[in-house]
Amino acid sequence: MSSIAASPSGVAIPARAPTNKWLVTLSVTFGTLMGAIDSSIVNVAMPQLRSAVGATVQEITWATTGFVIATVMVMPLTAFFGRLFGQKRVYLACLALFVVGSFLCGLAWNLPSLVLFRAVQGFGAGALQPTEQAILRQTFPPKEQAMAMALFSMAVMVGPAIGPTLGGYIVDNFHWSWIFFINVPVGVLGFFMSARFVEEPEDIRAANRLEAQKQRKHMDWAGIVLLCVGLASLQYFLEEGQSHDWFESTEMLLCALVAGFSMVAFVLRELTAEAPVVNLRLFKDPVFTSGTLLSALMFSILMASMFLLPMFMQELLGFTATQSGLTLMPRTLVMLVMMPIIGRLYSRFPPQLFIGVGLALTGLGVYHMSHFTLDTGKSGIMVAIMLQGMGFAMMLVPLSTVALSRVPRHRLPDATGLSSLLRQIGGSIGLAVFATLLSRYTTQAKAALAVHMSADRPEVLTRLAQLRAGFMGRGMDAGSAQELALRTLSGITARQGAVLAFEKLFMLAALLFVVVMPLVLFLKAPKHTSGPQETPHIDVEI
Template identity: 70%
Template structure:
């Protein structure tokens, strides 16, 4: 073979992209999408006043974003085959930035909901596309580090969102929670265009699959997916406010979700060129890893919801103060996640995940002892332990779940993996918010049953409260009525403390239930990958 023949392919070959530049480039969009899933929540009172919406109506700003996000996630691979992964990522980022700019100038609730949905359609493809790009860019022995970098964006984003949002709302106009995305996103868009290259084998495989897809476009599957997921997400987001199955609308949403998703599964298993490859769930490693990840995100999102709520509602913290109190968990996750990424491949994935499960459960047990006297420092120890636990979970879970997936199917797998994480987070928020409300009612009834006027302790407390009000200028009758209301307020607060304690403890106990799934997390060793020393369980 001549030297000319040998050099011919090399002359047209693309330069190998720098993996770290690729990582930084694709992380911008994912981080912004993750932050935007939570940053808006702290600004809802200001936004509600600006657009003249009720408390119930304003929740559609969040609901519309999440519904749009979950619809796009499983279709990421389908779009990537038709247009290319890099183009899909860039188009999604442009859509996200356009939605951000429009949200910042919206003047009515319908406009804001529509533009938030536009943001969600853009954000939905960013996470799974980044995950697939990183898996295809890093060599097999560095897959753990690739997923560690991805995990930092996915986990840290929702954690810093409320703090960043609180700072912006306290110091600037609420529209800046959207406008801040524009310069960061523009930089990310430029870096993706400049540094990210789609691997030739992926391009060739996508081109071949796209031809078959175009001949057999799965419009029915896409429609069933959109209807089923939109109904499911509406059910999860709005069920608590509508008292679940007491509402005909929620019952209808549940029925549409069940029927739509059942028909979607049937369609995808029988279609010639399915839009979503559900056959990936035949792999027990992928299935169990994805399910454990969904449970992990349900607990993570629940704790991110419960603790700030406890601090703000019962301890009197501002949104900014509660965000700063939870910041140590974010910092420890940022510090530990890269270390776990390096450990992956040297230590059993199941051992790392098992340690993570135990740490998160212990943190939940520790934080379940909160009281009205608990300070921010009193919560720090527990959330630091949980932060370490989440770091030990995310990297090996995400890496091992995709370990048996063929390289050409990574985009399909990451889309499904991201979807289950998002649905898990929504389920966690819905379930624990409902339990918190119901436990609060039960605890209040239990505490109030002991407050009878015949008890000397109750009489003494009422007399003490009434005397305090009389010193402020109340007459005897008004002071007595004010004392009764004050005592009722004390009962409500103590009941909510008991409800928080019970729910926080339950998060840890439920998390321990995923330990049996670790039996299935035994990945095959890929070419060039170090041998995993697996524990028999």
């Protein structure tokens, strides 16, 4: 049966026969999943990369920083490029750019070439997430929007979760270059499937043609420049701030000032431009604003907790990268099972219920992590992360669905670009804040414990004597045994201090989940309808 789509100008346009929605979903998910995996897969291969390109520990971080900066610069411009060149063309071009960048990363011969090719990867990856989200929202009917967002959320969250595990396995068993080469066949498959099965709806084409004419006539070059400078400065500040001691560094202070000035000027420019490159007026809709901000806030806490636990396992419990990745796998499996279920049940219950329960479960899981010790085993860790997996699934699907529930179809790329950008920045802020707090809390905890390690305390003398006797029993002389006992006791104290720091951070993360819970009350989703797909309306000037 044919259908009629209405263009923004009111002209009825016959719609094409719809392609199977599951083939469309599979086609566009390849790109998003690869981009999400590549945001974390490189981290476990840093030692091998550093050796291969002859870089220092500080220099090799640019391989990640360059990728992230390029990604955030493209995300909000996705809709702009889609209007000028077509949504499908932009997706295919960015997927091709990502695949080419991946192949070149595997061939990198020095640090500048690696950073450059990672930036190429990032420019390609930046448009994949928001474009897939918009395509799925335009492909699935209104009553199945939650299922569409469940599939999208699976790709966004599963990628960073399996990235370290996959990267650890590849590095342990193959050459480091295969963490990049593996993207090539998958990307090529995704490219040809997207070219074959993904179609741009006629009403979206018509809306984009009208907007493109206006954009070409009033090209917002000032907005593009301010956006790129502001986001690049902000992301560099968040990525490199800790290593430069934040505002103690003139370089970081300058970056913060440039980012602040550029972003304020960008907002003012976009609100007055004839044809703004980014449609900030979407934030006039309270549902989109509250859903997007809450999602960014949740993502910042989630990314921080996902960053802390692998560090705890590897640095204090002695897990390898592969072991820690496998221990975290149950969280990913729970999310894979739960997200489609939440997508099915979404229309039967208020979204606030799902998000509230998700917050509670995730907070409970993180609270359980605040009781980890050096004796904690894999079973104890799995209980906490499975609770988190259930909570993540119950939060992310409703948040993604509600935030876009009142955005017109032809404005979905604008909205998804903004929501993807805020999620990325929120995650970067969470990582920066918690990494800084971890360093400070560890120093404070070690200093507090050191006060109790004075040589006149009987328990300290007893412990030293036990260690000294043990070393002498292994054949060491008295002087060497005493020196090694002192170093061992110092190491034990340092490890306990680190445990206390992690416990404090996990408790803080759990409290943050409780603190943000009242924000759920501001989310108001429109009532579900079972009629034909329609273009929702919000009072937004376009």
